[in-house]
Amino acid sequence: MADLSAPPDHNVSPIHILVVDDCWLDRKIVQKVLQTSFFKVTTVESGEKAMEVLGLNEENVKHSTSVNDLNIDMILTDYCMPGMNGHDLLVAIKENSHSKSIPVVIMSSEYNASRISRCLTDGAQEFIQKPLKIKDVQRLRSYVNPAAPTTKTGAKIKVLIDQMPESKEAERRPPPLAGVAVA
Numbered sequence: 001m002a003d004l005s006a007p008p009d010h011n012v013s014p015i016h017i018l019v020v021d022d023c024w025l026d027r028k029i030v031q032k033v034l035q036t037s038f039f040k041v042t043t044v045e046s047g048e049k050a051m052e053v054l055g056l057n058e059e060n061v062k063h064s065t066s067v068n069d070l071n072i073d074m075i076l077t078d079y080c081m082p083g084m085n086g087h088d089l090l091v092a093i094k095e096n097s098h099s100k101s102i103p104v105v106i107m108s109s110e111y112n113a114s115r116i117s118r119c120l121t122d123g124a125q126e127f128i129q130k131p132l133k134i135k136d137v138q139r140l141r142s143y144v145n146p147a148a149p150t151t152k153t154g155a156k157i158k159v160l161i162d163q164m165p166e167s168k169e170a171e172r173r174p175p176p177l178a179g180v181a182v183a
Helices: 024-036 047-054 058-063 086-095 113-121 134-143
Strands: 016-020 040-044 074-078 104-108 126-129
Touching: 016 024, 016 047, 024 040, 024 074, 024 134, 040 047, 047 074, 047 086, 074 086, 074 134, 086 104, 086 113, 113 126, 126 134
Parallel strands: 016 040, 016 074, 074 104, 104 126
Antiparallel strands: none
């Protein structure tokens, strides 16, 4: 398994997440957790603001075909917000041909089975219970299809010991004698 806490490969752009939450403190906590895990984060306080950032408000949709100029890779939105809630934002994103491929993850402190089912049926990748946990953050990466990394010539590859094939060969080889060079 890849080490998700390791710094990202600098040949690949970080995953850019738009965090939508009406609570300032919740936005800041989610932002810190995501940035610590090497995500690029943009935060907004409402579904309406998210629509503006994505270029999905009425003005932009009528006058431009360029949606998502910030190259948002994923949207992580609270469900309960005044005005446009997380489900309404999800539906608006999925109904627009330019933004429907952006993964949307809904989060809420309330567990409501019918709400969760409705969001998943309408296209949410997942419904996460608040507060956001590290195990949730690790799953977020799997919802985005990042560009394939380019390989640098002469790059070192870090291999995790538990991924190396088991071999008895190393155990049978006697240790080198002190002061004796082995060619």
